[in-house]
Amino acid sequence: MSVIGKSTNIFWQECQVGKVDREKLLKQKGCVVWITGLSGSGKSTLACTLSRELHSKGNLTYVLDGDNLRHGLNKDLGFSAKDRTENIRRVGEVAKLFADSGLVCIASLISPYRKDRDFCRAIVPDSRFIEVFMNMPLELCEARDTKGLYKLARAGKIKGFTGIDDPYEPPLNCEIEIKQENGICPSPLSMAGHIVDYLEEKGLLQE
Numbered sequence: 720m721s722v723i724g725k726s727t728n729i730f731w732q733e734c735q736v737g738k739v740d741r742e743k744l745l746k747q748k749g750c751v752v753w754i755t756g757l758s759g760s761g762k763s764t765l766a767c768t769l770s771r772e773l774h775s776k777g778n779l780t781y782v783l784d785g786d787n788l789r790h791g792l793n794k795d796l797g798f799s800a801k802d803r804t805e806n807i808r809r810v811g812e813v814a815k816l817f818a819d820s821g822l823v824c825i826a827s828l829i830s831p832y833r834k835d836r837d838f839c840r841a842i843v844p845d846s847r848f849i850e851v852f853m854n855m856p857l858e859l860c861e862a863r864d865t866k867g868l869y870k871l872a873r874a875g876k877i878k879g880f881t882g883i884d885d886p887y888e889p890p891l892n893c894e895i896e897i898k899q900e901n902g903i904c905p906s907p908l909s910m911a912g913h914i915v916d917y918l919e920e921k922g923l924l925q926e
């Protein structure tokens with residue numbers, strides 16, 4: 720019996736089919752690829768490209784996209800520091816479950832606070848948390864402005880927009896950093912290829 724947060728008198732239930740069995744079935748290892756960066760840095764594009772590339776190689780993936788999750792699971796959360804922390808905590812917990820199910824879980828969220836990303840890293844066992852930093856300049860993200868949100872933030876119509884009047888804390892020790900090369904952004908396919916190579920090297924794409 721234990722007390723976890725506000726839950727009392729709770730017990731951990733083990734099942735006969737475990738993570739190793741699921742990984743054998745799927746012929747891969749469960750892990751979390753966590754993509755962080757400014758709005759417009761290319762997180763969702765990379766997440767979807769990576770998912771497609773892995774899928775075509777025969778690996779099972781699932782994408783957790785910040786924007787999408789805010790339509791359901793996290794629709795009660797806004798963009799205050801407290802709400803962003805709760806957003807990341809919830810998605811981190813879901814990603815941990817998906818990794819435990821044997822999937823390559825690809826999470827794509829701004830996740831601006833280092834401590835929140837570190838929390839997610841800490842709850843995923845066996846160093847199966849791969850942090851990917853989309854290190855794109857604000858000027859590039861703002862020039863893209865696909866949703867018109869930077870324009871609204873500059874006009875003061877959105878308050879607390881990441882990179883404009885809200886912080887983004889870059890990772891200090893991420894597994895993969897993606898940057899412009901000679902002022903040119905790598906293609907989504909080449910970024911995805913880089914991550915696939917990393918996962919392969921770590922032996923995560925085989926059982």
Ligand SMILES: Nc1ncnc2c1ncn2[C@@H]1O[C@H](COP(=O)(O)OS(=O)(=O)O)[C@@H](OP(=O)(O)O)[C@H]1O
Pocket residue numbers: 757758759762763784785786789798802803804806807827828829830831866868877878879880881885
């Ligand atoms: N204030 C503010 N700051 C940043 N972003 C904002 C804001 N308001 C709305 N949006 C839209 O919400 C998307 C980011 O959601 P996330 O869940 O990834 O954000 S966070 O990780 O909780 O910071 C983000 O999507 P992306 O552009 O895909 O990053 C925006 O479309």
Ligand SMILES: Nc1ncnc2c1ncn2[C@@H]1O[C@H](COP(=O)(O)OP(=O)(O)O)[C@@H](O)[C@H]1O
Pocket residue numbers: 756757758759760761762763764765863865904905906907
């Ligand atoms: N590697 C890339 N090269 C050129 N344009 C890109 C690249 N990645 C994304 N884009 C474009 O940038 C815009 C923002 O990308 P998106 O994936 O929605 O970013 P985020 O999820 O970080 O907000 C989109 O119009 C997308 O087509």
